[in-house]
Amino acid sequence: MTGSAPLIGIVGSGIAGLRAANALLKCGVDARIVILGDEAHRTYSRPGLTKKRYPPPDGIEAATEGLKVPGVENTALTWHLDTRVETADLRDRVLRLSTGDTLAYDRLVIASGVRPRTSAEGDRECAVHAHRTLRGLDDARSIHQELQKSKKVTIAGAGFVACELASLAKEYGCEVVMLEALRHGPFERILGTTTARSLRSWIARNGVTFLTGDAARNMLCDGAGRLAKDASGSKDAYLEPASDRSLYIEAIGSVPNVEWLRGNGLDLSDGVRVDEYMRVSECEDVFAAGDIARYPDPWTSESHTRMEFWKNAIDTGDLAGKSLASSLGYDAKISRIKYFPNMVTEVFGLRIQIAGNPKISDSMEIVRGDLERPDHGVVVKYLREGAMVGAAYLDRGARLNSLYIELLTALRAR
Ligand SMILES: Cc1cc2nc3c(=O)[nH]c(=O)nc-3n(C[C@H](O)[C@H](O)[C@H](O)COP(=O)(O)OP(=O)(O)OC[C@H]3O[C@@H](n4cnc5c(N)ncnc54)[C@H](O)[C@@H]3O)c2cc1C
Numbered sequence: 001m002t003g004s005a006p007l008i009g010i011v012g013s014g015i016a017g018l019r020a021a022n023a024l025l026k027c028g029v030d031a032r033i034v035i036l037g038d039e040a041h042r043t044y045s046r047p048g049l050t051k052k053r054y055p056p057p058d059g060i061e062a063a064t065e066g067l068k069v070p071g072v073e074n075t076a077l078t079w080h081l082d083t084r085v086e087t088a089d090l091r092d093r094v095l096r097l098s099t100g101d102t103l104a105y106d107r108l109v110i111a112s113g114v115r116p117r118t119s120a121e122g123d124r125e126c127a128v129h130a131h132r133t134l135r136g137l138d139d140a141r142s143i144h145q146e147l148q149k150s151k152k153v154t155i156a157g158a159g160f161v162a163c164e165l166a167s168l169a170k171e172y173g174c175e176v177v178m179l180e181a182l183r184h185g186p187f188e189r190i191l192g193t194t195t196a197r198s199l200r201s202w203i204a205r206n207g208v209t210f211l212t213g214d215a216a217r218n219m220l221c222d223g224a225g226r227l228a229k230d231a232s233g234s235k236d237a238y239l240e241p242a243s244d245r246s247l248y249i250e251a252i253g254s255v256p257n258v259e260w261l262r263g264n265g266l267d268l269s270d271g272v273r274v275d276e277y278m279r280v281s282e283c284e285d286v287f288a289a290g291d292i293a294r295y296p297d298p299w300t301s302e303s304h305t306r307m308e309f310w311k312n313a314i315d316t317g318d319l320a321g322k323s324l325a326s327s328l329g330y331d332a333k334i335s336r337i338k339y340f341p342n343m344v345t346e347v348f349g350l351r352i353q354i355a356g357n358p359k360i361s362d363s364m365e366i367v368r369g370d371l372e373r374p375d376h377g378v379v380v381k382y383l384r385e386g387a388m389v390g391a392a393y394l395d396r397g398a399r400l401n402s403l404y405i406e407l408l409t410a411l412r413a414r
Helices: 015-026 060-067 137-149 160-171 188-205 213-217 310-327 401-412
Strands: 007-011 032-036 077-080 085-089 094-097 102-104 107-110 114-116 129-132 152-156 175-180 209-212 227-229 236-238 246-250 254-256 286-288 293-296 304-306 342-347 350-356 363-368 378-384 387-395
Touching: 007 015, 007 102, 015 032, 015 310, 107 310, 129 137, 137 160, 137 246, 152 160, 160 175, 160 188, 160 342, 188 209, 188 342, 188 350, 188 363, 188 378, 188 387, 209 213, 286 310, 293 310, 350 401, 363 401, 378 401, 387 401
Parallel strands: 007 032, 007 107, 032 077, 107 286, 129 246, 152 175, 152 246, 175 209
Antiparallel strands: 085 094, 094 102, 114 254, 227 236, 293 304, 342 350, 350 387, 363 378, 378 387
16 A cells, blocks of 8 residues: 555546445545546436437536536545546556546556447548537537537437437437348347337337338448549549538447556456456456446356446446455445346337346247337336246336336346
């Protein structure tokens, strides 16, 4: 340790980083805690970015306030916002920051999350589209403003962010095209082909052109700038981007923010691998939490899993903080991660609830309702070797709520 009160560095000012700090403070750890985040904002509700018309008309300040996540305030806690950690030397326990400073720590929590995956990194702007991705509050602000002005928006992807954005764009009055080149419809990887097709037709019934396969592939744009013949027609030249390009939003998955950790011998193949207490296996003084943490899957006990859900970031952030406190000798009552995946989204007024791990199922069963009419309520059970491993509930109201809760209770008890 570098002094009597150890210094704990937390990289990432999102919900996982905040919850790790809160857990440390609640455990009464006598330490200095520094949270480093490359965004300019204190922790806010990331899911809120696509749930309502944020930011409201009165601007960024109101938006930040409206989505703010409260945390325990304490003089032991220091925030360094707008500060990027460029590299980490885990052997010498030093972080190098974008400000040019270094920070020596005694214990480290990695909570740097993920960023949107993009189809290509171009150094020129595409002449045809204004390309956007959505992860943070600043992205949300510009996308919302542009949606208010745009007539036409193309959305590549069919996950939660893509579907919620399509719903928002229609609310703003845009003409919306969704592209899913590889599969049949929304959430197919989680809920399977039949449910995905039902969701696709729900979205189409709400006025979105939903293209899959070759039709979608032909409209994909890599954003690297489209080549066109110059005026003489003799050689390729870049078109200058027009000011009224249509909006093209890529929501095609994410990439863990691990680059700053390279060169330390960690397994960074998909996020940061940890054990069931959020401890980084290769480094006893380092912990990881949130979207970036890949931990032993409590649902299959065969592999590691990485979850990109708000509640997961809360639970793993808490656990990382407690594990760290325990490593400093505090009685933190840690228990291994027992994550119960459970999430909700809303697409064109259709509430979609998913629990457990339908992804690992080998069959599905409709318990009640009809996938042709999801707005009238439909409950689906997902099975693996005959045992329930997941459930989904689609509805415009809450007609089948008690039935769904019964399934959740059975799933939790499995
Ligand atoms: C638009 C949108 C809607 C969503 N909706 C839902 C939903 O409805 N339900 C749900 O369960 N989940 C939803 N999610 C997912 C959920 O928001 C995430 O699972 C959660 O925010 C992850 O928290 P985190 O703290 O792990 O990561 P993050 O919130 O990403 O925080 C990590 C922070 O670290 C920063 N950072 C990265 N690298 C560095 C570095 N080198 N130095 C300093 N800082 C760095 C990042 O910029 C970021 O601020 C949504 C996500 C998005 C983007």
